[in-house]
Amino acid sequence: MNRTFVLLALSAALLTPAASVPVAVADDGIGDINPKSRCLRYREPVVKIVPIHSSVRIDDRTRLAELGSLASNGSSKAIRFTDHDPNDQVGQGRGHIPVGLATSELITDIRYDISVVDNMRGYACGQITSLRLDVGFRDNTIYVAREIPRRSCSYKEVLEHEHKHVTTDERFLSEAMPRIKKYMKAALAEIGHVQAASRADMEEMFNQKMNLYMKELINNMSRERQILQGNVDTPEEYRRITYSCDGQLIEILRMRYGANWLEEINKKK
Numbered sequence: 649m650n651r652t653f654v655l656l657a658l659s660a661a662l663l664t665p666a667a668s669v670p671v672a673v674a675d676d677g678i679g680d681i682n683p684k685s686r687c688l689r690y691r692e693p694v695v696k697i698v699p700i701h702s703s704v705r706i707d708d709r710t711r712l713a714e715l716g717s718l719a720s721n722g723s724s725k726a727i728r729f730t731d732h733d734p735n736d737q738v739g740q741g742r743g744h745i746p747v748g749l750a751t752s753e754l755i756t757d758i759r760y761d762i763s764v765v766d767n768m769r770g771y772a773c774g775q776i777t778s779l780r781l782d783v784g785f786r787d788n789t790i791y792v793a794r795e796i797p798r799r800s801c802s803y804k805e806v807l808e809h810e811h812k813h814v815t816t817d818e819r820f821l822s823e824a825m826p827r828i829k830k831y832m833k834a835a836l837a838e839i840g841h842v843q844a845a846s847r848a849d850m851e852e853m854f855n856q857k858m859n860l861y862m863k864e865l866i867n868n869m870s871r872e873r874q875i876l877q878g879n880v881d882t883p884e885e886y887r888r889i890t891y892s893c894d895g896q897l898i899e900i901l902r903m904r905y906g907a908n909w910l911e912e913i914n915k916k917k
Contacts, residue, residue: 687773687843688765693836694777697829699821700755700784704814708792708803712904715746715793747897748806749791750813754869756862757782762854764847772850773843776836783828783869785817795900801893802900809889812880820876824869835861 710718758781764774790810796803839857844850890897 687841688763688775690775690840691763691777693760693775693779693833695829695832695836696778696780697825697832698780698782699825700757700782700786701818702784702786702788704788704790704811706790706792706807708796708798709794710791712747712793712795715749715791718751718791719746719749746791747793747796747900748810750789750810751791752785752788752814752817754866754873755784755786756866758858758862760854760858762851764850766847771843771845772847773841774847774850774854775841776839776854779832779836781828781832784821788814788817790814793900795904796897800896802896805889805892805897809880809885813877816876816880817873820873824872828865831865832861 758779760776760779762774763777764772766772790807792803792806792810796806835858839854839861842850842853842857844853
């Protein structure tokens with residue numbers, strides 16, 4: 649059984665399960681059947697958790713206005729953060745002016761095998777005997793606004809900040825692996841045996857139960873990840889980058905949005 653779930657990073661927990669495929673089942677000998685329940689004797693499943701790693705793409709050809717559209721269009725892009733948004737901090741209310749973005753998708757791909765016995769009472773009974781869960785991030789992209797000159801100090805500052813988000817995800821994934829394995833083992837133990845009128849019904853019941861556990865897992869991961877990423881995007885960090893490099897970034901934003909932007913920022917000093 650193969651199921652794929654995709655979560656747009658830090659958006660609502662949207663799950664897109666792949667279409668069901670025929671499950672591989674195995675018939676065990678009668679000597680391994682519990683004579684009371686007529687089910688297979690329960691065996692502790694083999695659980696394997698595999699991290700997904702992907703390279704990071706750098707996009708520095710997207711203009712400020714386009715980055716603003718990307719930042720507000722979470723339905724089409726897995727926008728993780730709207731970075732460097734001093735307009736909102738100073739209360740001008742003109743919306744986002746992101747000069748850098750980091751985007752990614754949190755994805756899980758789960759496969760499991762089921763051992764089944766058609767017992768003599770006319771229904772099927774089985775359990776998950778092995779499970780592999782691949783989890784990690786894909787489509788990692790760092791955006792630096794095209795208006796920021798390459799090799800400039802401001803370009804370097806924005807790029808380094810966005811890399812902090814990527815590093816935070818990598819560290820989060822590494823530290824989460826043992827907890828994910830423990831969670832999946834507990835989930836399989838709770839599911840235990842499943843009995844149904846037919847093998848098809850039994851497989852569907854496994855799918856439904858696993859969907860619930862995967863939703864809970866991804867929701868928990870998303871919440872924890874959002875907290876960790878929020879620790880990167882502090883007001884102090886935004887202000888540091890805004891005024892770094894002898895004010896290069898301020899000049900870029902002032903040329904794009906007018907001198908009033910700088911005047912409002914200065915009021916907050």
